[in-house]
Amino acid sequence: MKRAVLLAILDTMLPGDDGESPLPRASEAGLDLAKLERLAAPVAAGLGGVDAFLLAAPADRVAKLRIVELNAAPAFKALLAEALASYYESPPVLAALGWRAAPPQPHGHALAPDDAGILGALEKVRSRGRLWRT
Amino acid sequence: MASGRQVRCDPVDVAIVGAGLGGAAFAWRLASRAPHLHIVCFERGDWLDRTDLPAQKPDWQRLALGSWATSPNLRLQAGGNGVSADYPIDDSGSEFKPLMWNGVGGSTINWAAHFPRLHPSDFRTRTLDGVGDDWPFSYSDLEPYYDLNDEMFGVAGIAGDPAYPPKRSRRMQPLPLGRGGAKAARAFDELGWHWWPVDAAINTVAEGARQACNYCGPCQQGCATGAKSSTDLTYWPRALAHGVDLRTNCIVQEIVLEGGLAKGIRYRDGEGRACWQPASTVVVAGNGIGTARLLLASGLPSPALGRNLMFHPAAYVRGMFAEELDGPVGPVGCALYSHEFYETDETRGFKRGIHLQVTRENPLLVQALRLEPGWGAEAQRLLREEFRHSMAVLVLAEDLPEPHNRVTLTGATEADGLPGVRVEYALSREARRALDFGLARAEEMLRAAGAHRIVRVPLAPYTGWHLLGTARMGSDPTTSVTNATGCCHDAPNLIVVDGSLFPTVGACNPGATIGALALKMADALLGEKP
Numbered sequence: 001m002k003r004a005v006l007l008a009i010l011d012t013m014l015p016g017d018d019g020e021s022p023l024p025r026a027s028e029a030g031l032d033l034a035k036l037e038r039l040a041a042p043v044a045a046g047l048g049g050v051d052a053f054l055l056a057a058p059a060d061r062v063a064k065l066r067i068v069e070l071n072a073a074p075a076f077k078a079l080l081a082e083a084l085a086s087y088y089e090s091p092p093v094l095a096a097l098g099w100r101a102a103p104p105q106p107h108g109h110a111l112a113p114d115d116a117g118i119l120g121a122l123e124k125v126r127s128r129g130r131l132w133r134t
Numbered sequence: 135m136a137s138g139r140q141v142r143c144d145p146v147d148v149a150i151v152g153a154g155l156g157g158a159a160f161a162w163r164l165a166s167r168a169p170h171l172h173i174v175c176f177e178r179g180d181w182l183d184r185t186d187l188p189a190q191k192p193d194w195q196r197l198a199l200g201s202w203a204t205s206p207n208l209r210l211q212a213g214g215n216g217v218s219a220d221y222p223i224d225d226s227g228s229e230f231k232p233l234m235w236n237g238v239g240g241s242t243i244n245w246a247a248h249f250p251r252l253h254p255s256d257f258r259t260r261t262l263d264g265v266g267d268d269w270p271f272s273y274s275d276l277e278p279y280y281d282l283n284d285e286m287f288g289v290a291g292i293a294g295d296p297a298y299p300p301k302r303s304r305r306m307q308p309l310p311l312g313r314g315g316a317k318a319a320r321a322f323d324e325l326g327w328h329w330w331p332v333d334a335a336i337n338t339v340a341e342g343a344r345q346a347c348n349y350c351g352p353c354q355q356g357c358a359t360g361a362k363s364s365t366d367l368t369y370w371p372r373a374l375a376h377g378v379d380l381r382t383n384c385i386v387q388e389i390v391l392e393g394g395l396a397k398g399i400r401y402r403d404g405e406g407r408a409c410w411q412p413a414s415t416v417v418v419a420g421n422g423i424g425t426a427r428l429l430l431a432s433g434l435p436s437p438a439l440g441r442n443l444m445f446h447p448a449a450y451v452r453g454m455f456a457e458e459l460d461g462p463v464g465p466v467g468c469a470l471y472s473h474e475f476y477e478t479d480e481t482r483g484f485k486r487g488i489h490l491q492v493t494r495e496n497p498l499l500v501q502a503l504r505l506e507p508g509w510g511a512e513a514q515r516l517l518r519e520e521f522r523h524s525m526a527v528l529v530l531a532e533d534l535p536e537p538h539n540r541v542t543l544t545g546a547t548e549a550d551g552l553p554g555v556r557v558e559y560a561l562s563r564e565a566r567r568a569l570d571f572g573l574a575r576a577e578e579m580l581r582a583a584g585a586h587r588i589v590r591v592p593l594a595p596y597t598g599w600h601l602l603g604t605a606r607m608g609s610d611p612t613t614s615v616t617n618a619t620g621c622c623h624d625a626p627n628l629i630v631v632d633g634s635l636f637p638t639v640g641a642c643n644p645g646a647t648i649g650a651l652a653l654k655m656a657d658a659l660l661g662e663k664p
């Protein structure tokens with residue numbers, strides 16, 4: 001499969017956005033393409049001609065992929081799952097979403113302590129009386 | 135598997151199957167009160183290595199959906215993880231998919247450590263509401279064991295919750311509610327509804343080698359800091375110090391029954407050898423599926439065995455907020471809960487109640503995978519809108535015992551040497567009504583909190599966390615498997631000490647009750663009181 005076809009499929013699935021900290025499109029997110037290439041082969045085969053897909057406008061590419069999603073659901077699902085996993089663990093994507101690339105440990109995350117007012121409100125809960133039955 | 139002669143072990147007083155929650159609590163209590171007994175526990179899986187968990191790896195989100203998923207079937211499909219010795223479960227006939235961990239610590243390795251007790255009324259559903267069955271003892275009979283189990287696990291929380299009889303003060307300060315939790319608390323207040331910070335079996339202060347929780351998030355893939363209590367950290371070190379012999383990687387194949395008594399167990403050890411362990415008493419704690427599977431495979435004749443499987447049917451509502459919230463930060467299941475609607479009120483159109491739990495968010499990848507549409511510009515727009523701006527409320531309902539919801543054996547023999555196991559479960563109309571009622575209340579709370587968009591998940595299949603009721607206690611051998619002390623009606627020296635025992639399940643998480651029950655059963659075996 002031509003690299004351009006793979007990238008066009010991935011960019012149709014994950015086009016990115018142009019928000020304040022823009023989400024990159026899949027082809028610019030530094031994904032490892034080898035595994036994706038293998039999974040994309042049966043999806044590309046269902047497109048009804050890869051050249052036409054490459055020439056199509058973005059909305060038409062979406063329509064063509066939707067047809068493959070219906071007709072070759074397991075292959076499409078497998079590619080989508082891998083594409084999403086690769087994309088949403090990619091450091092530039094995480095950074096665009098304001099999230100760090102390092103895994104949860106060993107640093108953990110921060111949670112602000114509760115303000116006293118919130119826990120003070122428990123007095124109100126208590127004052128409404130017991131809720132349990134015997 | 136190695137062939138050859140069967141290895142014969144020296145007889146022991148007590149052989150326990152399963153080193154999870156019930157098995158660990160039982161082993162510790164028995165060993166600490168009766169040091170003269172020779173006690174052996176057989177566990178099919180291994181010890182967890184906390185230096186090698188998904189949370190420490192860059193591909194942790196992917197691992198959490200594959201070889202470290204909460205579902206044993208998904209773990210097996212991904213090639214397994216070498217610690218949890220999983221077996222496949224045919225869950226195609228069940229609306230909820232069973233989740234568990236098969237290694238030392240059992241499902242407390244991947245539990246969320248939300249640690250509520252049942253209410254007193256949960257022990258008397260037949261008397262109070264005319265449904266289900268009463269337990270053979272009351273909340274107050276179990277209370278000293280709840281207290282002891284709390285001590286052993288270590289609880290972070292705040293005493294004084296009016297949804298419960300008074301509890302002892304909690305050892306540690308509660309987990310922070312976080313931005314989402316605080317928002318929910320204010321909304322519950324505005325509606326005049328009950329809420330309380332959860333009791334969590336999670337250290338909020340360091341204790342010995344166990345650190346305080348650092349809010350990393352993925353508790354359901356094991357806790358790297360050891361802040362989350364699991365029985366490999368709580369009960370097991372103490373049980374081993376009392377001389378219990380814990381044999382890991384040993385898969386029990388059969389409990390040998392003769393003349394209405396258990397004679398011992400046949401197991402396959404880590405080297406694949408067939409072994410015979412004679413025992414005066416056999417104790418089973420394999421969880422609501424593993425126990426039923428083993429007892430069915432052993433030919434225990436009880437007609438109620440495997441039946442009355444209960445899960446706590448679950449549904450979710452997510453609310454989206456303009457303000458930034460915490461996202462996947464903090465222990466995933468533990469923020470706060472409401473028992474405003476826990477007790478029966480027949481004007482709602484169903485008996486029994488619901489539990490509302492404000493949780494923390496899932497990892498980014500899970501959030502991306504649950505969107506509809508699943509790809510394209512709209513999916514990415516939705517993800518932007520949701521990530522760190524959503525709050526999830528879990529609704530748990532009480533499912534009553536129904537004999538057709540059950541665990542059975544398939545005709546196949548699995549790789550672990552045991553017969554295959556199948557789960558059949560259909561949501562009752564009553565439970566559906568309860569879930570719908572709960573979803574509506576959760577939505578009301580989210581709207582009061584300011585959510586601008588709501589997504590309902592009316593039934594969440596991958597929430598089969600609680601595997602209960604398949605070897606239930608009772609006095610009638612046609613409708614129950616054990617008596618009030620966990621002894622099987624059909625083999626009095628065969629004792630069940632896990633979640634299978636529940637005659638009914640209330641509407642909230644079972645861990646605290648399973649631990650308390652196992653402690654009580656150990657005392658009952660010794661003829662002792664708390």
Ligand SMILES: Cc1cc2nc3c(=O)[nH]c(=O)nc-3n(C[C@H](O)[C@H](O)[C@H](O)COP(=O)(O)OP(=O)(O)OC[C@H]3O[C@@H](n4cnc5c(N)ncnc54)[C@H](O)[C@@H]3O)c2cc1C
Pocket residue numbers: 151152153154155156157176177178179204233234235236237238239240241242244245246247248249250354384385386387419420421422424425428467598599600601631632633634643644645646648
């Ligand atoms: C993802 C997840 C989240 C959860 N969250 C919560 C929560 O927040 N709060 C709560 O209260 N509960 C929670 N639970 C449920 C709770 O963890 C279980 O109810 C509890 O651990 C069950 O205890 P048990 O003793 O019945 O079985 P388990 O703890 O599951 O232990 C059974 C053990 O038996 C072993 N075994 C089975 N068969 C054999 C055999 N043939 N030979 C040898 N060994 C065998 C297994 O390997 C396992 O170690 C959660 C569960 C899961 C999976």
Ligand code: SF4
Pocket residue numbers: 336346347348349350351352353354356357358359360361362464465466
């Ligand atoms: S959030 Fe806390 S309890 Fe959960 S895994 Fe992380 S450190 Fe452990």
